[in-house]
Amino acid sequence: MTLVKISDDALARAGGADRLAAAFEAKGCEVHRVSSWGMHWLEPLVEIDGQGFGPATLADVEAILAGTSDKAIGTITEHPFIAGQVRYTFARAGKTRPLSMEDYAATGGWAGLTRARQIGSEAIVAEVTASGLRGRGGAGFPTGIKWDTVRKAPGDRKYIVCNADEGDSGTFADRALMEGDPFALIEGMAIAANAVGAQQGYIYLRSEYPDAIRKLNAALDLCADIIAPFKCEVRVGAGAYVCGEETSLLNSLEGKRGEVRAKPPLPALEGFLGSPTVVNNVLSLAAVPHILTEGGSSAYQNIGFGRSRGTMPIQLAGNIRHGGLYEIGFGVTLGQLVNDIGGGTASGRPVKAVQVGGPLGAYLHPDQFDIVFDYETYTAADALIGHGGITVFDDTADMGAMARFAMEFCAAESCGKCTPCRIGAVRGVEIIDRIRAGGRQRDGVEVLPQIHNAPKDAGREAAQEIGLLTDLCETMKFGSLCALGGFTPYPVMSALKNWPEDFTGRSSLPEVTE
């Protein structure tokens, strides 16, 4: 009987993978629903004897089985998109059935947890520290140091909280991991629990990911005995972007408004319900089993660039020909990612802008394509890697509108606790609207010339409004409590710097009539 592999990832299912699987079963094939290889432009991707066919539709079923399909892409593992990758976190992508305990154990699953239990908490932390693993959620904080703080913190009850509230547009690596390899995340959490002495874990997951919720709940049921006495459960959020910020997430988990907490105290010392808590991203935790299996100073430490060690699952999104998930060591350039690996824009038009790091990341210009993927390099360029999302825009994009959207998004999602974010974002939208309209017109409302830079009787010109926007962004950047308000200036100011014509060139300055 022919064995057909088709992904059950949410993206493949959205593309019709379920119907396709049923059609192959109706033809007498055995169908395995595996995780996605990450070649999303080819999903639903059908694999038979290592050969790939995609994107497949119901009309292709007969031709695929007959070996005459024009959707053939050759041997999947030799495809340039796959062959060029260095996969640790996504080592099982495309190969295993996500909820098969058999498949997981056969591919090295639970070896990291077994070794962790043998070497004990201090040695686990030492290995994670030696590996150079940094938080994959955005800030890039060294994971080993965080764990050591929790390990040494006094307290009878400690927690492992997985921040799975991935709400950044252009990022989907957490979703892919949770749906494709849920046991790896759970194993990573169990290892963390062993490292710090935690009894209970929570996976805080966004409500926008129904497939991931189902899969993780099913996976936790299946492996409860293996991770015992550690207990873990899924908690579903309620549609608030700011809950991706770790202290907001903890408040939300406690059943409160998801407002940011001031730090200190660090969650490592006073986290969930006031107890010492490890808060790590999905990808950070999922990288741990591999590090424990191989030893922290071996493979992981040897890959990467500068102080950014290991691999980064990069998500190629937006207007890109070969969109999907690409895991590689740090050090690859942005141009390689967009043009060589991503194949340029899907529309075939020139690339205008690339946003790296989600909605709070800077818009980079094609002139900056030689920038190297590395936390420090991006910081130096006034940009951020964030969660490794790369969203490509072609030359039809209106960057003034995107800057406005960044402010609008911040205003809609602000938790409201700090003024620069809550009010600054609203003002930011207004200022951008005025810049795009050619400046503020005299309307009798503006009567504070000594505070603002506006001449009392003449309104403000666009150039003055730009000065005001710059000033506002500085205030938000340095005055906000968390990254939502603090990083919104990145997309706004980078768009203004690189494409000023999209702010001021779209309408002429209106005349001041009197």
Added chain:
Amino acid sequence: MSDKSTRIGEIVALHHHREGPLLPILNDVQAAFGCVDAEAEALIAKGLNLSRADVHGVVSFYHDYKPQADARPVVQVCRAEACKARGVEAIVAAAEAAAGARVKIETVYCLGLCSAGPAARTGDDLHIRLDAQSIAELVENA
């Protein structure tokens, strides 16, 4: 006791023992009744020994909780950056025209399908690579 208060009592009892039970309770109430209204807030507050203001503060913070039930089918359209880059704004008008007063079009920021947008969600079904025609069909079939 009304059916509603009985059902909410059951939901509160189901989650009462958990650490931080409020969000799981609100999620279940929203799923059962399509909203978390004033009556539900009062019942939950009583069940958890919280003030009504505490519960209302939480309910009003999260986008998923609605103050009133809306019987219309919902189509959630992703209008975040990656879907914008793939032209979602240009096809929203088609969705709205097809929706009329019968279907509710909601904006979501990111369904995690950023490499194959524009994307939308109806119930637990996801849809990718939408264009003006397919999004209109999606709305009509909602």
